[in-house]
Every structure is written in structure tokens, then in C-alpha cells.
Amino acid sequence: xxxxxxxxxxxxxxLNRIDAVRDVVVRDGRIAAPIPGENYAETIDATGCxxxxxxxxxxxxxxxxxxxxxxxxxxxxxxxxANPIALPDNLLELASCGTCAPGTLxxxxxxxxxxxxxAFEPAMVPSNARHAHMEMGDVPVLDHGAYVMLGSDELFLxxxxxxxPDLKNFDQIRDYTxxxxxxxxAMGVKVVNPGGISAFKFxxxxxxxxxxxxxxxxxxxxxxxxxxxxxxxxxxPHPLHIHGSNLGVPGNIRSTLDTIAALEGLPAHLTHxxxxxxxxxxxxxxxxxxxxIAEAVNANPQISIDIGQIMFGQTVTASGDTxxxxxxxxxxxxxxxxGADIELMAGCxxxxxxxxxQSYVNALQWVIGLEIFLLVxxxxxxxxxxxxxxGGPFTSYPHLIRLLMDRSFREEQLAKLHPDVVAGCAxxxxxxxxxxxxxxxxxxxxxxxxxxLKDRGHLAEGAAADIxxxxxxxxxxxxxxxxxxVFKDGTLVAKSGTLLATPVGGTHFVEPGYDPAIxxxxxxxxxxxxxxxxxxxxxxxxxLCSCCNxxxxxxxxxxxxxxx
Amino acid sequence: xxxxxxxxxxxxCPFCPLACDHAGVRVGAGAEPLQLTGAECAxxxxxxxxxxxAAALPTAEIDGRCVTLDAAIDAAVQRLAASRQPLxxxxxxxxxxxxxxxxxxxxxxxxxDAAPGDALMHGLRALQDRGQFTTTLAxxxxxxxxxxxxxxxxxxxxxxxxxxxxxxxxxxxxxxxxLLGPKPSDEAVLQGWAGPGVTVEVLxxxxxxxxxxxxxxxxxxxxxxxxxxxxxxxxRSLAQRLRAARYAVISGSTAKLPEQGALIVETLYRTINxxxxxxxxxxxxxxxxxxxxxxxxxxxxxxxxxxxxxxxxRGLEHEPLRYGSLRLIAQGAVDALLWVASFDAExxxxxxxxxxxxxxxxxxxxxxxxxxxxxxxxxxxxxGSTGHVFRTDGTVLMPLRAARPDxxxxxxxxxxxxxxxxxxxxxA
Numbered sequence: 001x002x003x004x005x006x007x008x009x010x011x012x013x014x015l016n017r018i019d020a021v022r023d024v025v026v027r028d029g030r031i032a033a034p035i036p037g038e039n040y041a042e043t044i045d046a047t048g049c050x051x052x053x054x055x056x057x058x059x060x061x062x063x064x065x066x067x068x069x070x071x072x073x074x075x076x077x078x079x080x081x082a083n084p085i086a087l088p089d090n091l092l093e094l095a096s097c098g099t100c101a102p103g104t105l106x107x108x109x110x111x112x113x114x115x116x117x118x119a120f121e122p123a124m125v126p127s128n129a130r131h132a133h134m135e136m137g138d139v140p141v142l143d144h145g146a147y148v149m150l151g152s153d154e155l156f157l158x159x160x161x162x163x164x165p166d167l168k169n170f171d172q173i174r175d176y177t178x179x180x181x182x183x184x185x186a187m188g189v190k191v192v193n194p195g196g197i198s199a200f201k202f203x204x205x206x207x208x209x210x211x212x213x214x215x216x217x218x219x220x221x222x223x224x225x226x227x228x229x230x231x232x233x234x235x236x237p238h239p240l241h242i243h244g245s246n247l248g249v250p251g252n253i254r255s256t257l258d259t260i261a262a263l264e265g266l267p268a269h270l271t272h273x274x275x276x277x278x279x280x281x282x283x284x285x286x287x288x289x290x291x292x293i294a295e296a297v298n299a300n301p302q303i304s305i306d307i308g309q310i311m312f313g314q315t316v317t318a319s320g321d322t323x324x325x326x327x328x329x330x331x332x333x334x335x336x337x338x339g340a341d342i343e344l345m346a347g348c349x350x351x352x353x354x355x356x357x358q359s360y361v362n363a364l365q366w367v368i369g370l371e372i373f374l375l376v377x378x379x380x381x382x383x384x385x386x387x388x389x390x391g392g393p394f395t396s397y398p399h400l401i402r403l404l405m406d407r408s409f410r411e412e413q414l415a416k417l418h419p420d421v422v423a424g425c426a427x428x429x430x431x432x433x434x435x436x437x438x439x440x441x442x443x444x445x446x447x448x449x450x451x452x453l454k455d456r457g458h459l460a461e462g463a464a465a466d467i468x469x470x471x472x473x474x475x476x477x478x479x480x481x482x483x484x485x486v487f488k489d490g491t492l493v494a495k496s497g498t499l500l501a502t503p504v505g506g507t508h509f510v511e512p513g514y515d516p517a518i519x520x521x522x523x524x525x526x527x528x529x530x531x532x533x534x535x536x537x538x539x540x541x542x543x544l545c546s547c548c549n550x551x552x553x554x555x556x557x558x559x560x561x562x563x564x
Numbered sequence: 565x566x567x568x569x570x571x572x573x574x575x576x577c578p579f580c581p582l583a584c585d586h587a588g589v590r591v592g593a594g595a596e597p598l599q600l601t602g603a604e605c606a607x608x609x610x611x612x613x614x615x616x617x618a619a620a621l622p623t624a625e626i627d628g629r630c631v632t633l634d635a636a637i638d639a640a641v642q643r644l645a646a647s648r649q650p651l652x653x654x655x656x657x658x659x660x661x662x663x664x665x666x667x668x669x670x671x672x673x674x675x676x677d678a679a680p681g682d683a684l685m686h687g688l689r690a691l692q693d694r695g696q697f698t699t700t701l702a703x704x705x706x707x708x709x710x711x712x713x714x715x716x717x718x719x720x721x722x723x724x725x726x727x728x729x730x731x732x733x734x735x736x737x738x739x740x741x742x743l744l745g746p747k748p749s750d751e752a753v754l755q756g757w758a759g760p761g762v763t764v765e766v767l768x769x770x771x772x773x774x775x776x777x778x779x780x781x782x783x784x785x786x787x788x789x790x791x792x793x794x795x796x797x798x799x800r801s802l803a804q805r806l807r808a809a810r811y812a813v814i815s816g817s818t819a820k821l822p823e824q825g826a827l828i829v830e831t832l833y834r835t836i837n838x839x840x841x842x843x844x845x846x847x848x849x850x851x852x853x854x855x856x857x858x859x860x861x862x863x864x865x866x867x868x869x870x871x872x873x874x875x876x877x878r879g880l881e882h883e884p885l886r887y888g889s890l891r892l893i894a895q896g897a898v899d900a901l902l903w904v905a906s907f908d909a910e911x912x913x914x915x916x917x918x919x920x921x922x923x924x925x926x927x928x929x930x931x932x933x934x935x936x937x938x939x940x941x942x943x944x945x946x947x948g949s950t951g952h953v954f955r956t957d958g959t960v961l962m963p964l965r966a967a968r969p970d971x972x973x974x975x976x977x978x979x980x981x982x983x984x985x986x987x988x989x990x991x992a
Contacts, residue, residue: 068865078882094867095875338697339698341700343700532702543963546950
């Protein structure tokens with residue numbers, strides 16, 4: 001039994017309310033109590049360093065159909081002008097490249113080098129679940145999981161329509177939701193443009209929160225409420241993950257506030273909220289609604305958000321929201337895009353974007369994201385994301401952290417933007433600088449809590465030894481770019497930006513119970529409409545194992561009774 | 565309230581891009597061939613007939629001599645290690661096989677291409693240049709009121725295309741199926757599809773296929789310069805039909821497109837984008853069977869770049885034209901060939917005199933037998949082993965169950981052993 005001592009570092013462990021110089025002992029892949037007189041196999045001198053749990057990105061498009069389409073589309077991202085991307089120097093790394101559309105191998109390598117140890121794919125289409133798990137299994141080192149998409153699938157909308165105003169068939173909807181989570185081995189459920197992806201297939205071009213789907217005559221309000229309620233009753237730890245209506249549309253703050261209202265107090269996570277926080281004020285009829293968002297989040301402690309901060313430069317947006325991606329496809333840069341209607345379940349749209357500092361709209365998007373970060377009071381309700389790659393690649397996180405922690409740096413960057421945005425924005429008068437502890441909450445402790453990962457995101461005895469150790473530096477970007485040491489389940493996986501080991505990560509998922517009688521309804525639906533045998537839909541544990549490359553299966557517990 | 569997802573399973577046919585899972589396999593005794601049950605499909609029937617009910621025994625050959633698997637792998641490794649520029653081609657295997665081939669390709673600097681790579685590149689190059697809008701079988705089955713096949717029906721590549729698209733089932737009350745650019749045999753098949761709820765129409769080309777789809781695109785877009793007197797009525801009315809359809813689907817087989825077929829694919833996507841401004845339309849290409857589409861997806865997700873790539877001395881190089889396997893062999897640009905064909909008993913390696921390692925369907929042994937050739941019979945996913953392959957629409961990864969498990973090594977197992985035995989190389 002070999003143990004590791006991490007000595008003299010400043011331990012920042014917000015979940016356990018620790019911010020103090022304290023030694024940490026790792027034994028058998030877990031945080032352990034020191035044993036007097038124990039000989040350590042290795043002692044890490046972390047003096048002058050900050051010790052945190054490994055980073056957890058709870059919303060990053062790392063694997064599955066649309067991510068691979070983004071790779072195929074973005075040939076530019078996989079060469080350096082006319083030259084190929086050089087092979088890695090490190091023999092542990094296989095050739096893999098890309099920044100906004102990286103290969104799965106590169107995705108794992110780059111995350112680990114930044115001190116992240118888990119990442120969650122937020123938009124797994126049920127019919128594409130095997131593929132998504134395969135790709136995640138090929139992301140080295142990181143633990144992973146996915147939220148399965150529901151709410152624009154024809155069966156859900158049909159059931160919702162059948163239920164009528166008082167949703168008398170709610171049990172069926174709840175069982176179908178649970179069945180889908182089990183069948184696809186998901187960690188939660190995401191709804192994308194509720195009902196809207198389906199509506200686009202029926203040639204509807206927009207769907208407001210109280211607007212009826214042309215075919216099923218149900219509204220996004222009904223979709224959101226039914227799914228949020230189902231997850232609550234099932235005890236799924238991560239509440240409904242919502243990509244709201246009208247993404248990117250000026251004035252969509254109305255839809256976002258309506259969506260929060262539709263929840264009627266049920267818990268939910270509103271994702272890439274920056275893209276849903278636009279007003280219509282000012283000469284360009286496009287303005288920041290960050291303050292309204294912040295007020296709503298501050299007033300609703302059962303709501304959490306991630307930001308989807310945009311970062312300037314080239315990226316590609318990959319979304320399940322076919323309706324909105326189609327609407328924005330004329331803005332594609334370079335001028336090409338991919339769309340798909342998928343299996344009566346979902347859709348996808350992949351549109352390259354280049355965010356420019358001198359674009360009024362892009363500059364304001366950048367400002368809105370930062371305003372929300374700084375105006376929401378409780379960091380446990382906010383997760384740091386760029387919605388990789390939609391707002392920007394995940395490799396820009398250290399830069400984002402510096403923007404949040406360093407006001408003078410933020411103002412320097414702000415001054416480079418479109419002058420009308422600089423002149424009119426509230427951001428320039430916001431003085432808040434996030435603390436190290438707040439960053440730790442937004443990048444690991446908060447996501448772990450929101451996902452129900454009891455042994456991750458903190459460093460109390462018994463927790464998994466996923467650890468990132470950063471050398472204290474006043475340049476926070478440099479500090480968070482390259483941790484000195486990164487441990488995954490107690491194995492040293494990176495040192496000073498060099499990968500040292502590439503263990504296969506585990507798969508997080510939940511297994512809520514349901515009444516198997518629902519399968520009769522599902523079997524009939526599949527026979528009448530689908531293009532796969534119903535018996536081939538569900539992924540078993542054994543199959544998940546082979547999809548995930550033999551990584552550990554990490555089922556998370558559902559809440560029961562009073563916990564929920 | 566308690567259950568977890570059930571583990572029932574249905575056999576998935578691995579022999580064509582449709583990956584049907586509504587049929588079964590009858591396993592008899594001894595040398596009796598496997599038989600398709602519950603469906604009539606010539607391609608599946610013929611492919612199954614290439615397997616005996618009793619599982620085949622592992623075989624390996626060097627220069628036509630029977631050897632042990634260990635000896636074959638040792639010799640294969642020596643051959644790869646001695647090669648200055650190997651080519652991994654065919655790539656007829658499942659996700660697991662490709663996951664194992666990729667590190668081997670990295671370690672040897674091999675160029676990787678599938679067969680038929682040209683057909684794959686038609687779609688890929690169009691996607692890289694302009695993007696695409698696609699749909700899937702269940703969407704076609706439940707929505708498509710107009711289906712246009714371009715450049716012929718996807719036969720015999722996908723025999724059950726009519727059934728899988730739902731042509732003739734009641735999901736859509738009235739469908740119109742158009743064949744643009746007919747071949748005589750296709751015409752007869754198409755006429756047979758007409759019936760209650762299905763009307764069919766054959767339209768001849770106006771010039772070549774590219775000319776025809778370009779003209780159709782101009783008509784759909786309403787570009788007046790093209791609306792000359794020479795426009796055939798049939799094309800004009802097809803453009804109108806496309807605009808009036810609720811959900812039009814353009815389909816075909818990229819393997820049937822001529823050289824530079826990417827330009828045709830690109831033009832059709834432009835038409836679809838135009839249609840999607842006012843109504844709904846999408847494409848569904850039928851192809852990528854025998855692991856081809858799977859190889860492209862797996863290599864793309866691992867490395868970032870699709871097929872016709874290599875981890876070469878300058879870096880990760882993707883060359884959709886230069887790295888075509890036939891071209892490389894003809895030009896003498898490669899000095900060793902690793903041929904992979906675990907599904908198709910007809911997928912013999914291209915003519916070549918290179919040192920060759922073939923991981924193949926047992927029936928390919930005869931056609932791989934020559935001096936300088938190493939042959940290892942591998943298990944066929946879906947017959948002798950489990951696995952996963954992508955269906956033609958690229959979004960459904962189908963599970964393959966073993967119809968009758970065998971003891972042949974999988975491509976993954978052989979590739980892993982080869983990698984483990986390869987002398988370590990230094991970093992680039």
C-alpha cells in the first residue's frame with residue numbers, strides 16, 4: 001500500500017469549507033487520513049501552491065455525432081495554414097489535433113494538462129448514445145458522462161399531447177424519461193429548444209415558450225415543466241439541463257424568464273445562459289439583459305446556470321438546436337455549415353463562427369457573459385463554461401479565469417472592444433474580482449454538487465484523489481494554464497504540463513427506476529415509426545464497458561424520499 | 565417501480581450500409597451454410613452462405629504456407645517495421661478493430677484509406693467545402709413525401725432500401741419517388757415500387773449528371789438565366805415538386821458517382837439549403853458499408869482528421885486525393901500493404917506486388933495467397949464476434965451480435981498484438 005504526501009500547499013476545498021495550508025495524503029486512489037510514522041512512496045512539496053480537487057467541466061461538447069461532424073467540417077482546425085500539425089513530442093501521446101474541434105485524444109490531453117479530471121457531454125441524442133459513449137471512452141484520463149436529449153422527440157411530444165392540460169398520463173412520461181436514461185446510460189436529461197427541434201422538422205421556424213408546436217399542439221412551457229417534474233420525482237441528482245427557447249435571438253430574455261417561471265419552483269440548470277440573456281434596447285436593438293438574469297438566479301436558489309462565455313477568435317458551434325442553427329447559418333465563418341434531422345429524436349446544427357472584438361454583437365456577448373458571472377451572488381449557482389466549442393474552446397479557460405479574478409486585466413481587454421459596447425456597458429463599473437475559492441466552486445465543487453458526485457469535487461478523506469496543484473502566481477492565466485501536478489484517482493497523470501500517464505477514465509451514469517410496463521408503449525412506437533429494432537435500443541452494462549474502452553462504470557445514486 | 569434496461573438482443577446484419585436488424589440467422593449443423601430468416605435479401609443471403617454453421621478454425625499463412633497465428637504476427641510485425649511507408653487499406657472492420665489499428669498506424673506512420681475510398685471522399689470533400697444537411701432512415705420513413713434518387717438506385721448495395729425508407733408503408737399517405745438518371749435495370753425495379761400511396765417517375769439526364777443537378781439547382785433557386793427554352797419539362801416540374809414537398813429527400817449512392825463526384829454532392833446540398841429556406845429537405849446517402857464509414861468516423865474522432873491521412877514526419881497529414889490507395893500503389897509510393905476486410909468475402913486486396921499482410925474473411929485466403937503475402941483469417945463482427953458499425957445515416961451506431969461465435973482472432977486482437985510486438989520508435 002503506497003501512499004503519497006502532498007505537503008505544505010494551500011488547500012482550497014469549498015465543499016468542506018477549507019482554505020488553509022494543510023497536508024493531503026493519498027492512498028489507494030483516495031484521500032486518506034495520515035498514519036503516524038507512515039513512509040510515503042512519494043512526497044510532493046506543494047509549498048507556494050494551491051491544492052484543489054480536479055476540475056470538472058459539466059458542459060462541454062466532447063463526443064458524439066455532432067462533435068465528429070464538427071471535426072469533419074473544420075478541416076482548417078486540423079492544419080496550420082498549408083502545413084500539417086506537428087506530431088506530439090511526448091511518446092505517451094498519439095497523434096491528435098484540433099483546437100475548436102479536437103480529436104478525442106487531444107481533448108483528454110489538453111484538459112488534463114489544465115488540471116481537469118472530468119468532463120460531461122451535454123447533448124447525447126438517444127439514437128446516438130453508443131457513438132457518444134465510444135468517443136467519450138476514447139477521451140483519455142477524464143471521467144465522463146452525458147445528458148441525454150429529450151423533449152423534441154416525437155414520442156415525448158405525443159405523450160404530452162395525449163396527457164391534456166392536467167397531464168393525466170404523467171406516470172408514462174416519467175417512466176419513459178427513466179427508461180431513456182437507463183437505455184442510453186445517461187447522467188441526466190437535457191432539453192434543447194423545447195419542442196423546437198421537432199417543430200423545425202414540421203417547418204416551424206420559431207417557437208416561443210407559450211407557442212404551440214404545429215403538429216402536437218403542446219408548448220415549450222409544458223415540455224419544460226413535465227421533464228423537470230419527471231426528474232425530480234425520479235430522484236435524478238442533476239436536475240433538468242435546459243437549453244432554452246430562442247437561443248441567440250435579441251429579446252430572448254423574455255423566453256428565459258418565462259422558462260424559469262414555467263418550472264414553478266422545480267430545480268433546473270439553465271445552460272449557456274449568456275446566449276439567452278439578450279434585450280432589445282439601444283440603437284442596435286441588441287442589449288445586455290445580464291442584470292435581469294442575475295436577479296432571477298439570485299431570487300431562485302433552486303436554479304443553477306453555466307455561462308457559455310464567448311472568447312474571441314475562431315470556433316465552431318455544435319448544437320442540437322437545428323432550428324436556431326439553421327437561422328444563423330448565414331453568419332457562418334467560414335461559410336459552410338452542417339445540419340441534420342435525427343431519428344424522430346433530435347437534430348443537430350454545426351456552424352463555424354469567428355467571434356470578433358470589433359463586432360458590436362460579439363463584443364456585447366463577451367460583456368454579457370462576464371456580467372452574469374460577476375452579478376450572480378452565490379458561486380454555487382454558477383458554473384464556468386464556454387460551452388466548448390460554442391463560445392470558444394475549453395483551452396481558453398485560464399484566460400477566462402484571469403478575466404474574472406483580475407479587474408485591471410479585464411478592463412484592458414474591454415478597452416479593445418467595439419467602442420459603443422465599451423461606452424455603454426455595465427461591466428466597466430463592476431469591481432468584483434472572483435476569489436480563488438469562488439473559482440474552485442465554479443470549476444469543480446459546484447459542478448460535482450450539481451451532478452450528485454459525492455466523492456468528487458472535494459478533498460475530504462474518502463474522496464477520489466483527483467487533484468490539481470497550481471503554483472501561486474499573480475498572472476492567474478499562467479497559473480491555471482499549467483498546474484505543477486495533476487493526479488487522477490491517485491495516479492500522477494501530468495507534471496508541469498507534461499502528460500505522464502493516460503489511464504482510461506470512468507463513466508458516470510444514473511439508473512432511475514421505472515415501471516417496465518412502459519416498454520409495451522415504447523415497443524409499439526418503435527415498430528410503427530422507428531428504424532431500429534426495439535431490442536437493440538438499450539445499452540447494457542457489458543456493452544457500455546466495451547463502448548467506454550473498458551473504463552470503470554460509475555453509477556451515481558438517485559435521491560430517495562426526503563433527499564429529493 | 566424498479567427495472568433496468570433489458571438485455572434482449574436482435575441480430576444486426578453487417579453486410580450492407582442499412583445494417584438491418586429485423587431478420588435472423590439459422591445456424592444448422594457442420595458444413596451447412598448460415599441462412600437468413602425472417603427477411604428476403606440477396607446480399608445478406610449470399611454473404612451468410614459464405615459461412616459454415618460450424619465455426620471456422622483459426623488459420624494463418626505466410627507465402628501460402630500454413631503457420632501458427634504467432635508466427636504470422638511475428639512476420640507481419642517484421643514486415644511493418646521494415647517498411648518506410650506502409651499503407652493500411654480496406655479497413656473493413658468494426659469500431660474495436662479501428663481503435664486498435666489507429667495506434668498501429670501512428671507507430672508505423674502508415675497512410676490509412678478505406679475501400680472504396682473514392683466514394684467516401686465524394687461525400688467528405690463536399691462536407692469539408694460546403695457542409696451538408698442530412699437525415700436518417702426513421703425520418704425518411706415517417707416524413708418524406710418526395711424522394712429523389714440521383715444517379716441510379718442504391719442497388720445492389722442496399723437491397724432493402726425501399727423497405728427501410730418506408731416506401732409503400734402507411735407512415736406517409738402519399739409519396740412520390742423520382743429516379744434521376746435511370747439505368748434500365750433500375751427502371752424496372754422502380755416501376756415495381758409503385759402502388760397504393762406511391763407514385764414513381766423516371767427522369768432522364770439533361771447532359772451529364774453534373775449538368776442535370778446544376779440545372780435543377782438553378783430551377784429550384786429560380787435563377788432566370790437558366791430558365792431557357794431548352795429546359796426539359798420533367799426537370800422543371802421536379803423543381804416545382806421539390807419546392808412544394810413538405811419533406812423532400814435526395815438520395816443515392818456515392819459509389820455510383822463519377823470522378824469529381826463531390827461537385828455533384830455539393831450542388832445537391834446547395835439545392836437542399838435553398839429548399840430549407842421555405843420548406844424542408846435533406847439528403848440521405850446510401851453507402852459506407854463494410855466498415856468504411858465506421859473507419860472514417862473512428863479515425864476522425866481519435867485524431868481530428870478523417871481518412872486518407874497519416875501521422876507522417878511533418879505531422880498529421882490529410883490528403884483526400886493524393887492518399888487514395890490505388891493511386892499510391894500504382895505510383896509505387898508505398899512499400900507495404902496491410903489489407904483489412906473482415907466482412908466481405910469478395911473484398912480482395914487491389915492488384916499489387918507489395919509485401920502484404922491481409923487480415924481477412926476466411927474465404928479471402930485463396931485470393932491473398934502468393935509470395936510475399938501473410939494472411940490471417942479474422943472473425944467477422946456480427947457472425948463470429950460482437951462489434952459495432954455505423955449505419956448509412958452516420959448517426960446510429962449499430963450493435964453487432966455474434967450469430968455463431970467463433971475462435972478466430974478479431975482485427976482488434978491482431979492489431980493489438982502487432983503493436984505490442986513492434987520495436988519502440990522515438991518521438992517525432
